[in-house]
Amino acid sequence: MKLIRDLPIQRKMLVMTLLICGAVLCVAITALFTFQVLNFRSNFQRDMATLATVIADNSAAALYFNDDKAATESVGTVKAKPTVLAATLVSPDGTSFAHFGPAESKLGRAQFPPAGQSRFVGGHLLVSQAAQWKGEQTGTLLLRSDYRRTLLELLGFYAEVILGIVLVSIGLAMFLSSRLGRTITEPVLQLAQTAHIVGEEKDYSVRAVVGDRGDELGRLAESFNEMLSRIQSQDAALTLSQQKMEALVHSIDGIVWERQPQSSQFTFLSRQSEDILGYAPQAWLGQPGFWEQKLHPQDAEKTIRTGQELAARAQPYTHEYRMLAADGRTVWIRESGTVLVEQGRPVALRGIFQDITRQKHDAEQLDKLNRQLMDTSRRAGMAEVATGVLHNVGNVLNSVSVSATLVADRLRRSKLGNLRRAAATLRQQNGHLFEFLNADPKGKLIPEYIATVAEQMSGEQEKLIEKMDAVGQHIEHIKEIVAMQQSYAKVSGVFEDLPAGGLVEDALRMNAAAFDRHGIELVQEFGENLPQVRVDRHKVLQILINLLRNAKYAMDAHNGHAKRLVVRVVAASAERVHVSVIDSGVGIAPENLTRIFNHGFTTKKEGHGFGLHSGANAAKEMGGALTAHSAGPGKGAEFTLQLLTTAAARQQDAAKTPTHL
Amino acid sequence: MPTFEPQGEAGPVAATQGFMRSGAVSILRLALLCLLLLGGQARGQPSPPSEYQVKAAFVLNFAKFVEWPATAFPGPSAPLVIGILGQNPFQDDLARMVANRAIDAHPLQLKEFHSPAEATNCHVLFVSTSESKRLPVVFKALTGASVLTVGEVEGFTETGGMINFFREGTKIRFQINQGAATSAGLKISSKLLSLASRPGG
Numbered sequence: 034m035k036l037i038r039d040l041p042i043q044r045k046m047l048v049m050t051l052l053i054c055g056a057v058l059c060v061a062i063t064a065l066f067t068f069q070v071l072n073f074r075s076n077f078q079r080d081m082a083t084l085a086t087v088i089a090d091n092s093a094a095a096l097y098f099n100d101d102k103a104a105t106e107s108v109g110t111v112k113a114k115p116t117v118l119a120a121t122l123v124s125p126d127g128t129s130f131a132h133f134g135p136a137e138s139k140l141g142r143a144q145f146p147p148a149g150q151s152r153f154v155g156g157h158l159l160v161s162q163a164a165q166w167k168g169e170q171t172g173t174l175l176l177r178s179d180y181r182r183t184l185l186e187l188l189g190f191y192a193e194v195i196l197g198i199v200l201v202s203i204g205l206a207m208f209l210s211s212r213l214g215r216t217i218t219e220p221v222l223q224l225a226q227t228a229h230i231v232g233e234e235k236d237y238s239v240r241a242v243v244g245d246r247g248d249e250l251g252r253l254a255e256s257f258n259e260m261l262s263r264i265q266s267q268d269a270a271l272t273l274s275q276q277k278m279e280a281l282v283h284s285i286d287g288i289v290w291e292r293q294p295q296s297s298q299f300t301f302l303s304r305q306s307e308d309i310l311g312y313a314p315q316a317w318l319g320q321p322g323f324w325e326q327k328l329h330p331q332d333a334e335k336t337i338r339t340g341q342e343l344a345a346r347a348q349p350y351t352h353e354y355r356m357l358a359a360d361g362r363t364v365w366i367r368e369s370g371t372v373l374v375e376q377g378r379p380v381a382l383r384g385i386f387q388d389i390t391r392q393k394h395d396a397e398q399l400d401k402l403n404r405q406l407m408d409t410s411r412r413a414g415m416a417e418v419a420t421g422v423l424h425n426v427g428n429v430l431n432s433v434s435v436s437a438t439l440v441a442d443r444l445r446r447s448k449l450g451n452l453r454r455a456a457a458t459l460r461q462q463n464g465h466l467f468e469f470l471n472a473d474p475k476g477k478l479i480p481e482y483i484a485t486v487a488e489q490m491s492g493e494q495e496k497l498i499e500k501m502d503a504v505g506q507h508i509e510h511i512k513e514i515v516a517m518q519q520s521y522a523k524v525s526g527v528f529e530d531l532p533a534g535g536l537v538e539d540a541l542r543m544n545a546a547a548f549d550r551h552g553i554e555l556v557q558e559f560g561e562n563l564p565q566v567r568v569d570r571h572k573v574l575q576i577l578i579n580l581l582r583n584a585k586y587a588m589d590a591h592n593g594h595a596k597r598l599v600v601r602v603v604a605a606s607a608e609r610v611h612v613s614v615i616d617s618g619v620g621i622a623p624e625n626l627t628r629i630f631n632h633g634f635t636t637k638k639e640g641h642g643f644g645l646h647s648g649a650n651a652a653k654e655m656g657g658a659l660t661a662h663s664a665g666p667g668k669g670a671e672f673t674l675q676l677l678t679t680a681a682a683r684q685q686d687a688a689k690t691p692t693h694l
Numbered sequence: 695m696p697t698f699e700p701q702g703e704a705g706p707v708a709a710t711q712g713f714m715r716s717g718a719v720s721i722l723r724l725a726l727l728c729l730l731l732l733g734g735q736a737r738g739q740p741s742p743p744s745e746y747q748v749k750a751a752f753v754l755n756f757a758k759f760v761e762w763p764a765t766a767f768p769g770p771s772a773p774l775v776i777g778i779l780g781q782n783p784f785q786d787d788l789a790r791m792v793a794n795r796a797i798d799a800h801p802l803q804l805k806e807f808h809s810p811a812e813a814t815n816c817h818v819l820f821v822s823t824s825e826s827k828r829l830p831v832v833f834k835a836l837t838g839a840s841v842l843t844v845g846e847v848e849g850f851t852e853t854g855g856m857i858n859f860f861r862e863g864t865k866i867r868f869q870i871n872q873g874a875a876t877s878a879g880l881k882i883s884s885k886l887l888s889l890a891s892r893p894g895g
Contacts, residue, residue: 094885
């Protein structure tokens with residue numbers, strides 16, 4: 034079968050045709066042959082039986098009249114049939130009456146079947162026929178003919194004929210196959226040749242020429258040609274797009290590259306490598322280990338290791354490092370790469386080297402600027418605290434001033450004059466004071482008068498003491514506020530373990546006057562057993578004051594609505610304490626929710642837009658977070674400051690600190 | 695009879711013998727036995743048949759090869775009469791052969807005649823040598839009658855007889871005058887004619 038499979042199609046068709054013809058011929062010839070042999074056999078038998086009948090018939094009279102000469106003559110007519118070997122006419126008494134050829138021996142006669150029948154014995158056909166006249170048997174004719182020789186002769190003849198037929202058939206089949214097959218094989222060969230040219234020379238402009246054919250081959254050739262022209266146009270388009278692509282790749286501001294996953298052997302580099310690093314792609318591509326050599330000595334080891342780890346992860350990655358350019362410059366490179374995986378194995382890495390030297394420089398500048406800004410912000414924050422403090426101090430001073438005025442008024446309107454008048458009257462009566470007091474009607478009134486004045490004055494004194502106590506209280510308040518300001522104005526960055534509630538109370542106290550003034554209902558919901566938090570007290574206060582101020586603004590802006598501020602402190606978990614400031618103010622639009630923590634974002638006219646930004650940063654620095662939530666405009670807002678508990682902070686410290694210490 | 699004992703060497707011969715032994719041999723043996731018995735009987739007969747025994751058989755056989763016109767028989771089963779004119783040379787051989795035999799449904803009947811006029815109704819008439827002197831008279835008497843005349847004198851056919859015996863060596867032969875038979879309305883089978891000696895042959 035393999036032999037046939039590898040044959041050229043023309044030869045294959047010939048072989049197939051011959052095989053089919055041969056098989057059909059074989060079957061036909063076998064059937065015909067068998068039929069002929071059987072036919073011959075029965076014909077032979079019938080012929081011999083007929084011959085025997087005729088001879089026996091002709092011999093009947095001779096037997097009657099015992100005419101052996103006539104009988105011999107009659108029997109002798111069998112010589113016309115060369116296949117007859119012997120014919121014997123046996124008279125009823127069993128004697129051989131006449132014969133042709135050798136007379137049958139007794140043993141030979143015994144082989145013959147009963148009269149009227151025939152039998153094949155050892156290649157001979159034995160026919161036994163009764164010679165009879167008018168129903169009376171006058172003898173028996175025994176006819177022996179050579180069946181085998183005749184059959185063999187016939188078979189020989191058939192063999193010759195069959196051989197002739199087979200030869201002629203094969204010749205005809207070959208002729209017809211080559212003639213008719215050409216109509217099939219020629220276009221196929223033409224197609225094959227065209228396909229070969231296309232495959233070898235990648236020339237898509239050739240076409241298979243098979244003439245105008247309406248059959249499948251014609252359509253095949255047509256489709257093939259159509260396919261070729263499509264490929265040709267696609268090839269052209271592909272070349273064009275490849276050129277475009279290349280131009281694009283080379284024009285990208287960065288070095289586009291491709292390399293082997295294991296080694297750092299680069300297989301492609303865009304021309305930008307010359308502009309960015311000063312190395313021509315050819316020099317780079319031809320030299321394994323080139324990239325490693327050109328890494329900044331300080332970064333080389335770490336970069337190679339990181340690169341291998343990232344590549345092994347089979348995911349898009351980015352890392353940054355320094356390289357040395359051809360002119361000795363240090364160039365910051367950001368390598369972004371993708372690992373190409375085929376059938377579960379990394380086959381290549383592709384990516385881009387970007388020159389980020391300038392960005393790095395800019396980032397440094399930005400960082401510096403940011404730090405300055407942070408300082409400014411902190412100062413501004415402190416100013417804010419100071420403003421609050423001064424405001425509160427001012428308020429308290431106002432009360433002090435009112436109390437002082439009241440005291441002054443009261444002192445001005447004191448009954449001390451009456452007492453002085455009584456004293457002058459008594460001095461005029463010097464020497465006869467007794468009489469005056471006892472006799473003079475005026476003098477008699479004096480003691481009563483003095484008692485009344487004393488009573489009045491004692492009441493005044495009480496009032497004044499009362500006022501002065503209030504003043505004292507106010508002054509104490511101012512002292513408190515100032516002391517608080519002093520305690521928060523300390524340098525930040527010191528972490529302390531403090532009760533969360535105390536900090537919140539401090540913040541509220543600093544704003545208490547403002548809440549009163551703005552008619553805000555303050556609800557404090559402090560959880561029980563609040564754990565201590567590890568915080569920078571200054572930062573927390575700054576954040577809280579900012580949140581409270583924001584809430585106040587939000588509720589002021591929400592005209593005509595109840596101003597209700599809820600400050601809730603709860604232990605959200607063993608690690609976090611949540612301080613929530615929930616206002617009933619204007620709320621926050623959803624699109625702004627994500628932006629409120631951005632630097633420079635503000636909705637306030639006089640806002641500078643870094644309150645929440647620095648607040649969020651500060652919360653993060655302390656290991657906590659600042660989150661915002663609002664159901665939408667007009668539905669209030671909820672800001673939550675998450676603070677790290679002392680216990681959690683200790684755990685983190687323990688995790689960071691090497692255990693052997 | 696040879697006995698075929700199974701032998702060590704197997705082969706086509708042995709196979710054939712084996713086959714022969716099974717059924718064919720017994721049949722063959724029986725047939726041979728019959729032949730021997732019949733042969734014995736045949737050989738047991740004292741001598742070959744006499745001249746007239748042969749002639750009697752011939753006369754009977756002639757009747758088988760001749761067709762008579764339909765008018766010769768009154769009915770389909772009417773007897774076929776074989777007559778002897780003159781002295782009977784067959785003794786009782788012919789009578790024995792004729793007895794209880796029939797040709798084509800016609801039972802055979804033997805009659806002896808003394809005058810030709812009596813014999814016009816018979817079918818086969820053997821004209822004895824005793825009548826050789828008056829043959830023309832006999833034939834004249836039989837004119838118009840469908841009678842097959844058989845004789846055994848020289849010139850029998852020439853004078854109007856139909857079949858005449860003669861000797862040729864030890865064999866009895868006969869000659870036929872077909873013209874006489876045809877004019878008598880008889881049809882003699884070509885088979886019989888082919889056996890007859892040609893005139894002068």
